[in-house]
Amino acid sequence: MAMTVPRPKLNWRERLYLPAIVAGLAITFKHFKNMLFGHTKVTMEYPEQKPDSRLPDHYRGAPALVRDEDGRVRCVACQLCEFICPPRAIKIIPGEIASTDHFARVEKYPEQFDIDMIRCIFCGMCEEVCPEQAIFLRKDYAITGFTRAEMVHHKEKLLEIGGVIHGVVLK
Amino acid sequence: MDSFFVITSLLKIVGILFVVILPMVSYAVYAERRVSAFIQDRMGPNRVGPAGLFQPIADMFKLLLKEDFTPRAANTFYYWLAPCLAVMPAIITIAVVPFGSTLFGVPMIIADVNVGILFVFAIASLGVYGIVIGGWASNSKYPFLGGIRSSAQMLSYELSLGLAVIPVFLLVGNLRLTSVVRYQIEHGWFIAPFVGDWMNPWKWLLAIPMIISFLVFLIAIFAETNRLPFDLPEAEQELAGGYNIEYSSMKFALYFLGEYAAMITGSAITVTLFFGGWHFPGIPDGSHGWIFGLMNIAVFFAKVAIMIFIFMWVRWTLPRFRWDQLMRLGWLFFFEIALVNIFIVAGIMAFHQS
Numbered sequence: 001m002a003m004t005v006p007r008p009k010l011n012w013r014e015r016l017y018l019p020a021i022v023a024g025l026a027i028t029f030k031h032f033k034n035m036l037f038g039h040t041k042v043t044m045e046y047p048e049q050k051p052d053s054r055l056p057d058h059y060r061g062a063p064a065l066v067r068d069e070d071g072r073v074r075c076v077a078c079q080l081c082e083f084i085c086p087p088r089a090i091k092i093i094p095g096e097i098a099s100t101d102h103f104a105r106v107e108k109y110p111e112q113f114d115i116d117m118i119r120c121i122f123c124g125m126c127e128e129v130c131p132e133q134a135i136f137l138r139k140d141y142a143i144t145g146f147t148r149a150e151m152v153h154h155k156e157k158l159l160e161i162g163g164v165i166h167g168v169v170l171k
Numbered sequence: 172m173d174s175f176f177v178i179t180s181l182l183k184i185v186g187i188l189f190v191v192i193l194p195m196v197s198y199a200v201y202a203e204r205r206v207s208a209f210i211q212d213r214m215g216p217n218r219v220g221p222a223g224l225f226q227p228i229a230d231m232f233k234l235l236l237k238e239d240f241t242p243r244a245a246n247t248f249y250y251w252l253a254p255c256l257a258v259m260p261a262i263i264t265i266a267v268v269p270f271g272s273t274l275f276g277v278p279m280i281i282a283d284v285n286v287g288i289l290f291v292f293a294i295a296s297l298g299v300y301g302i303v304i305g306g307w308a309s310n311s312k313y314p315f316l317g318g319i320r321s322s323a324q325m326l327s328y329e330l331s332l333g334l335a336v337i338p339v340f341l342l343v344g345n346l347r348l349t350s351v352v353r354y355q356i357e358h359g360w361f362i363a364p365f366v367g368d369w370m371n372p373w374k375w376l377l378a379i380p381m382i383i384s385f386l387v388f389l390i391a392i393f394a395e396t397n398r399l400p401f402d403l404p405e406a407e408q409e410l411a412g413g414y415n416i417e418y419s420s421m422k423f424a425l426y427f428l429g430e431y432a433a434m435i436t437g438s439a440i441t442v443t444l445f446f447g448g449w450h451f452p453g454i455p456d457g458s459h460g461w462i463f464g465l466m467n468i469a470v471f472f473a474k475v476a477i478m479i480f481i482f483m484w485v486r487w488t489l490p491r492f493r494w495d496q497l498m499r500l501g502w503l504f505f506f507e508i509a510l511v512n513i514f515i516v517a518g519i520m521a522f523h524q525s
Contacts, residue, residue: 021489028210028488035209042214 055139060124062140063115064162072103074134077110081126081135089119090126113155117143133169136162179277187281192265196431197227199479206483239420242309249308254425257301260294261432267291268439269349271449271468272456279468280349287348291440292333295395298433299325302404302414309417317413321404324394327501332391334509338384338516339444352448360447373523380515385445387509392437397430399486401497438478446474
């Protein structure tokens with residue numbers, strides 16, 4: 001349906017246009033002045049200021065393996081995380097723990113544990129699915145590298161990010 | 172022509188071009204980005220060097236290292252000529268603007284010609300050729316539209332630009348820009364005549380048409396330099412960049428340089444005509460010692476910097492005019508206002524003298 005848009009009737013002050021321009025200039029100058037004297041709250045300037053201290057506890061950063069209080073890698077190489085991982089970023093090669101070992105009853109350990117950080121989508125499913133509380137999403141978010149190979153986190157790197165966790169964590 | 176004159180003139184040309192204008196252009200670009208950022212509550216470029224002060228150098232290297240691309244369908248000769256035509260008039264115009272009193276007895280103006288303002292208008296009008304030829308030679312639709320818009324816009328605003336300054340010269344009685352400054356030293360700045368016999372009501376009566384004249388001149392200068400309320404030739408949102416769309420690398424940089432140089436020249440002329448040039452109450456001219464000569468130059472460029480800030484401030488406040496509104500404004504309002512203003516000033520002067 002055709003419709004006529006009503007045009008507002010402007011009075012002479014509005015048609016003069018200048019008061020509106022002056023008002024606009026005043027607004028922009030106020031913003032300029034506030035910014036110049038630092039009264040405006042601006043974006044965080046990233047490399048100098050970091051959000052690290054303000055990250056929430058549930059922040060999902062880089063996934064990492066953890067050790068327990070005895071220094072043992074908690075992972076038992078059950079490969080559940082490998083199966084659940086939506087982008088298939090995790091690759092585990094399980095190994096058997098020797099019968100003479102102190103932890104022989106655990107039976108398996110990850111001989112290799114690679115997470116391809118190019119593929120990882122930080123969904124946290126690996127952490128959710130892990131029956132041993134061995135993999136956690138830490139607060140590291142700046143994961144960079146010059147090559148694709150650099151972006152694959154091997155077991156040592158994952159353990160370094162992960163650190164040590166004592167006892168049971170209520171997830 | 173004695174050798175002293177030649178040497179000082181060459182020194183002035185080199186000094187004003189390479190020490191003042193070109194750095195000022197590059198830092199005007201930086202200032203533009205910072206001012207726009209501050210107005211929009213952002214930080215702006217602050218990474219390269221302290222507070223981002225080396226940003227223009229980085230920009231320059233970036234532009235130099237980019238591929239200099241010429242479209243196959245373009246008319247190569249004019250395509251290459253146009254950017255030079257865009258930057259040249261803006262820089263030539265500065266030659267007749269007095270940027271200081273005297274320094275060691277040398278007048279701080281490159282060419283004190285007796286047709287000063289006519290020279291300025293004659294050369295500044297050439298600036299449109301850079302845009303029109305660039306738009307045509309690119310052989311592409313958007314640049315072509317930009318070029319057409321530019322020529323029409325320049326025609327409409329050049330007229331009010333010329334008429335707006337006539338009251339100034341009615342008062343001064345001379346087209347020489349140095350005499351405009353000298354008149355303002357004796358009688359006070361045209362838009363704020365506080366110097367001299369400032370109690371005289373006739374001067375304040377004259378100041379009213381002078382302010383109207385100043386506003387018309389300022390708006391016409393905005394249109395002349397393609398600054399934002401009137402930046403239809405390059406209208407990013409409508410023409411995707413307008414006349415410079417096919418240009419890259421240093422040729423694009425020349426267009427950019429031309430725009431900002433035109434802005435600086437426009438500010439310098441506005442300052443000379445309406446804000447007393449290098450004069451500031453209480454600072455004597457250069458004949459009282461070289462320190463005052465330097466101070467006069469500093470005052471002039473400080474005023475120019477304030478004018479440039481006003482250019483940017485307006486740019487980041489007002490939206491673009493529609494094409495027909497622009498033409499209407501130019502032909503139906505500013506032309507008439509400027510014309511009537513001349514008669515008002517002439518009338519006041521006639522009554523004043525009788």
